[in-house]
Amino acid sequence: MAFVKKAPFISVLALSALLVLISFLSGPSKAFSADTPSSPVISSQTHDAGVTAAQAAYPPAPKLKAEDYPKVKGLNPRLTVWMAAQMHLWFAAFVLAVPIFVFIFEAIGMAKKDRRYDSTAYEFMRVSMVAYSITAITGGLLLLSLIVFYPDLMKYLASIFGPTMILYALIFFAETGVLYTYYYGWHALDRGARKWAHLFLGFLLNLSGTALMFIANAWVTFMMTPAGVDIRGAFDGNVWHAVHNHLWSPMNLHRFIANIAYGGSIVGAYAAYKFLSSNTDEDRAHYDWMGYAANFVAIGALLPLPFAGYWLTAEIYAYSQQMGINLMGGVFAWLFIVQAVLIGALFLAANYYLWCGLSRSEGGRRYTKYIKYIAFALTVSFLVWFTPHTLVLKPSEAQALGGQYHPYLGPLGLMPAKNTAVNIMLLFTYLSFLLYRRSNRIAISSWAIYGKATQAAIFVSAIANIVYLGVYYGYFTNTVYKVASSVPQVVTTLFVIVSCSLIEAAIYRRSEEAGPYRWGRMPERSQYALFLIAVTFTWLMGLMGFVRSAIRQHWHVYSVMRDASPDAFTPTIGYAARVVSVGTIIFMAIVIFIFWVSNLSGRRPHGGGRAG
């Protein structure tokens, strides 16, 4: 209780410290005058002619030596910064995501006049309040460790991004204000026009949170694909050039979507835990519903993520072939096998949760016999997806095969096979969802049978189309078309989802219940699927964050500012995995602490105030 009340002061304190540090950094480098570049004409000229006013004002990036990096006994600089950054990212992702679906839930609650949504939205806010302070604290830690261990890099970045850093701090202040008004004003602004004002506050909260993320993304993406600087790293004076670099937009989109999925998974795990420890049917029903809704959000946001990822990768290639090759073809090729395994686990868990959900209604029994076929298709696709192209072989196996490639498995290691597999996985996950939605309904329209036949026809032909596109264009035409086939495949998948959903809605517009539908009638083991999803998301974020950062290799700012510290080398995937695992465990421990604390303050007389 006391801790929660103090939270505003802690974040304001952390913030003030941040501001002081930023002004300290940007002070000596004239960053404050940088947003009005004296002569944009000069700055846009070529390097040769550009040794004039603009470059005189902005020196090139410093060339560092090993001695330029402060040493602190007992602390590994890179590991410290890595941990602080990872913690900050996990918490930030969580606290950026929660307001998004709190806002959506509040709006749905207002539209449907269903108090259940409103109370769930409020509960989400309550459990994540402490996380805001922790986000600020880890952000402060990250900044501190960067300044302590990499002062020259921070000076260089501040000389370019100074104005945006001040803006960041200001927006942070605004966000903090909105946040506390939004949360503490929830019950005061509960009716009529006031509720609308409250909803608007929620919108402002999201706006400021997203703006914060976009600004911070600019700094990170600048380090990967610097823009607005010449080849020596001298800044051209226009902050927008540096902000709007190659990766900024794709990174904004990718992180925005991923945050929603991530927030959903954490809330799902929270609901699952509350479900397991509930004593009354009423509580079980409430947390079952909450877990379902959160999982729906998480998986729904997961589906478009690969496409945002493609864009990000394409931009990396567009910026630097070398960086792209490093990412996909070289040392990190195996990391994508690990990623495939983790995402496969996510899909299996999500499907399992839906299958278990069939038992919420007596009518679900009709569909349990289809589970094995869905599982078969999912498993086969999954196995194809993580079949590596180059195999780990024993010498005897290598001798039998006469090479590193397998005649039957080899084709499965290529991109067209994997794209096909992913699309089929998406389709069958959707099928699980469709069956789950039907579990409690019996269609009574006379034409329902035709509707279902149409759906089946769409489904079958879509799968045939996807396989045909993958096999034909992937293996029987020349290279140019190989990747191109992925677009029509995705379009096919989307078409199935949209058209089948429309038909589904029409069929079941008039329907009757198949049996009593009971939230909370869910086996306990199904809740572990929610835990797996949360843990997997966390771990996956850590791993992919590693590779995003690692393809910079030995550069602070890629190709512009060299990392001369002893830690400049790229660690192996195994080492990164161990770091990420330790980070995940620490993060999970803090999250458990947060939920525990928030439940101390939120404990009410039993059953009171909970809408049913």
Place this chain on the structure above:
Amino acid sequence: MKIPKPLQFIIVVLVVYGLLKAPGLLLGKPIPQSVIFMYMLFVVIAVLLVMTATDESTEELFAPVRALVEDPSKRLIRNVVFIILPLTAGYIAYGFTKTGGGQAGLRSVHPAPPLEMRAYGKAFDLSTLVNPLRRLEKEDPAEFKRNVEEGGAVYFRNCFFCHGDKLDGIGHYAHALTPPPLPFKGRDTIAQLSESYLFWRIVKGGVGLPQEAGPAESSMPAWEEDLREDEVWKVITFLYDYTGNRPRPLGR
């Protein structure tokens, strides 16, 4: 007749395992153990998930396990199982760690060649280098045949100790080498390579391999000290001629 769930589980897992093993046993193209391990892990998980999706089938699946652990009348079987289980786990662990089969690793058997190679006091551009004897095949078949025969003589004086008298990679010393000497028969080695690639490999040997060919180090000698340039070309001609393979044309 309905097969009980636990038996279904065992059957499904065994059938999948059999399917994965089949290419190795029947066609001589084994699926690597590392891949089978991952495949089986996920197959077992998927089957378990399907069978525990409803309460009834979960109950049915685990009933024998529960009976085994709890039923006092099954004491003998219980004790047997509890002895067999750790032994099996131990045997599997032993199979993973025993050194006989050599360590599994990622090795590029035919790594990308450099663009250019320096030997015999000059530079060879490997992307354009052709076998000077190859044109004789059409222009002067008798002369070509003579070169092939000379190449055979070179082969049996130098190479056959490891690569074998049938060019099958099983020479006298082959079993002592890791990685093993490659065969020239079949469609997988020289049939996939250009003659300039073979020239590079013979002249520069195992020591000249780039890093991606590691971690195992090839014991192929670098022949530039012992064979003349024309001898290398002759032996290459012999390798293709004897095995009936055609070199891969240059370029892509």
Place this chain on the structure above:
Amino acid sequence: MSNFLKVAAFSLFIIGVYTFFADRLIPPIAPQAPPPLTEVAARPMTADGLARLGEEVFKGKGACTLCHNPVGGRAPLLDGIIIKANERIKGPGYRGGAKDAAEYIRESMVNPSAYVVPGFGVAGTHDTKSPMPDVRGSEIGLSEVEIDAVIAYFQRSAGVEVTVGSPAAGPEGK
């Protein structure tokens, strides 16, 4: 509390499986160590030395063969580049400012977009923009000496006289 322990054990188990997979089951490939910090190579006194340095740069620091190789088709092959260069600068489509092969190679290295070999431009730019980075800055960071050395290496490979960089060839064009 037992619920808490079960969930914690389950989560730790999952993390353990992922760690085991990423750390033990996939092959441990050690990424290349970063190139040494000492940069500017002393200018070799002989044409031979320059060409040797050029060969090292071409295959190592310059990372040229990453794209200029017969496998990927990302960039034009550089075999016989001296002859090709002489043809290209006389060709009708040539837009750059080079007068001879050495100048052409230098121009391609420091200002790759000056002339792009047809078919190798960034997609959608009709060969007006090259995907190749400026070798001086960027991730490669060659010094003037090293650029000269690469040119010398090409000239030596082609068997023509080395015209760049050596003291005999006069002051470098900086």
